[in-house]
Amino acid sequence: xxxxxxxxxxxxxxxxxxxxxxxxxxxxxxxxxxxxxxxxxxxxxxxxxxxxxxxxxxxxxxxxxxxxxxxxxxxxxxxxxxxxxxxxxxxxxxxxxxxxxxxxxxxxxxxxxxxxxxxxxxxxxxxxxxxxxxxxxxxxxxxxxxxxxxxxxxxxxxxxxxxxxxxxxxxxxxxxxxxxxxxxxxxxxxxxxxxxxxxxxxxxxxxxxxxxxxxxxxxxxxxxxxxxxxxxxxxxxxxxxxxxxxxxxx
Amino acid sequence: xxxxxxxxxxxxxxxxxxxxxxxxxxxxxxxxxxxxxxxxxxxxxxxxxxxxxxxxxxxxxxxxxxxxxxxxxxxxxxxxxxxxxxxxxxxxxxxxxxxxxxxxxxxxxxxxxxxxxxxxxxxxxxxxxxxxxxxxxxxxxxxxxxxxxxxxxxxxxxxxxxxxxxxxxxxxxxxxxxxxxxxxxxx
Numbered sequence: 001x002x003x004x005x006x007x008x009x010x011x012x013x014x015x016x017x018x019x020x021x022x023x024x025x026x027x028x029x030x031x032x033x034x035x036x037x038x039x040x041x042x043x044x045x046x047x048x049x050x051x052x053x054x055x056x057x058x059x060x061x062x063x064x065x066x067x068x069x070x071x072x073x074x075x076x077x078x079x080x081x082x083x084x085x086x087x088x089x090x091x092x093x094x095x096x097x098x099x100x101x102x103x104x105x106x107x108x109x110x111x112x113x114x115x116x117x118x119x120x121x122x123x124x125x126x127x128x129x130x131x132x133x134x135x136x137x138x139x140x141x142x143x144x145x146x147x148x149x150x151x152x153x154x155x156x157x158x159x160x161x162x163x164x165x166x167x168x169x170x171x172x173x174x175x176x177x178x179x180x181x182x183x184x185x186x187x188x189x190x191x192x193x194x195x196x197x198x199x200x201x202x203x204x205x206x207x208x209x210x211x212x213x214x215x216x217x218x219x220x221x222x223x224x225x226x227x228x229x230x231x232x233x234x235x236x237x238x239x240x241x242x243x244x245x246x247x248x249x250x
Numbered sequence: 251x252x253x254x255x256x257x258x259x260x261x262x263x264x265x266x267x268x269x270x271x272x273x274x275x276x277x278x279x280x281x282x283x284x285x286x287x288x289x290x291x292x293x294x295x296x297x298x299x300x301x302x303x304x305x306x307x308x309x310x311x312x313x314x315x316x317x318x319x320x321x322x323x324x325x326x327x328x329x330x331x332x333x334x335x336x337x338x339x340x341x342x343x344x345x346x347x348x349x350x351x352x353x354x355x356x357x358x359x360x361x362x363x364x365x366x367x368x369x370x371x372x373x374x375x376x377x378x379x380x381x382x383x384x385x386x387x388x389x390x391x392x393x394x395x396x397x398x399x400x401x402x403x404x405x406x407x408x409x410x411x412x413x414x415x416x417x418x419x420x421x422x423x424x425x426x427x428x429x430x431x432x433x434x435x436x437x
Contacts, residue, residue, distance in 0.1 A: 186380065
C-alpha cells in the first residue's frame, strides 16, 4: 500500500464502533414542549433529516488534556481560600455505553447553583446570596472503570419565571463528550425524593417515567465520607455500538 | 443486556460558568497558516438572536484526518489541530465565531466522498436537546453537488447548510425555527 492510499483509506480498528445505535424519538424530551415556555420559539418545526453516521459522526473530541488543570477541578469545595456554605456531598458514578461497557478517559463537566440556589452568573437575578467560596463548576475524567467523582455542595432549588410560582428542583448540570460526536450529551442530575419534581416542566419534559428515573441520583451510604460528606451516585448511559450503519430505514 | 440512554435536559441559561473557556473557540491555534474564521448568529422563531446559545463544532483537517483517531486514519499533521470548537454566543448580539482550518473531503457511505463539512451542535436555554446541523462551504459547488448527504436534503432547504464565503472565512447563520429554518439532522 502506498502512502497516498493510506491517506485516503480510514479503516477502523476492531474495537472502535463504526456506528452507534439510533435512538427512539422518545428517548429524549420533545423539542417542542409547551409547559416549558422557552421551547416555543426555539424548536425546529421541520422534522429532522436522517443523517447516516459517517466518520465525522463516529469520531469526536477528547478534551481531557486541555480542560483538566489539576485535582481541584473536581473538588468544588476547595477552589477558594475558604469553605463554601452548605451540605458537602460527593457525587460520583460511572459512564457507560448502552451495552454496559464503561467509557474510560472521557471528560465530565458540571456546573450548578450554590447552596442558596444562586448561580455565579451575571444573568441570575434570584436575590439569594452568592458564596465567595463557591464558583459552581467542575471537571474530571473517568478512570479505567468509567468512574468519575466530584466533591461539591448540594445545590439549592430556586424560582424561575416560566409560570406562576415556578421552582426548579435542585440539580447539577452534566456535560459529556463520550468518544463520538453522536454520543454528546448534556443533561441534569436530580436528587431523590424532591417534592418539586411533579411541578417542574423541564424534568417532566422527559415523558417516559422510567426515563425520568434515570435522571435521579441515588443516595449512597457506601460512598459517604464519615464526619465529612454525604454521597450520591449517578450513572450515565451514552449511546453504544449499533449495526448496519448505512442500511437502516429512513 | 442493553441499557437505555440517559435522557437529555436543557443546557439552561447559566452554562457559561462551566462550559466555555478561553481557547474553546479555537479548533486550531489562532495564528496557524491558513486559519479561517467562521461566524454567524443563532436566531429564534421570531427572528431574534439567541444570546444564550452554545455552539460546538467537530471536523476533519484539510487532509481529511481527525484529531482524535479512534483507529481512523493517521494523525493530523497540522500542529495543534483539535478539530473541535466550543463557543458561547455573544450575550449582546447572539453571534458566535470559531477559528479553524477548512476541512478536506472525507469518506462517505458506501465508497462515496463527502464534500468538506463541519458537524455542529446547537444548545440553548429552551432547547431540551441539542440540534445537530452541518456547515458546508459555498465555494465548493462541485463537491457539494456530489455530496451524498447534502443531496438527500430537499433541494429547497439545502442552502441553509451552505456557508457564505467572506473575507477571512465564512458566515453561517443558524435559524432554529420559521422561514429558512436550518436543516437539522437525526443521527
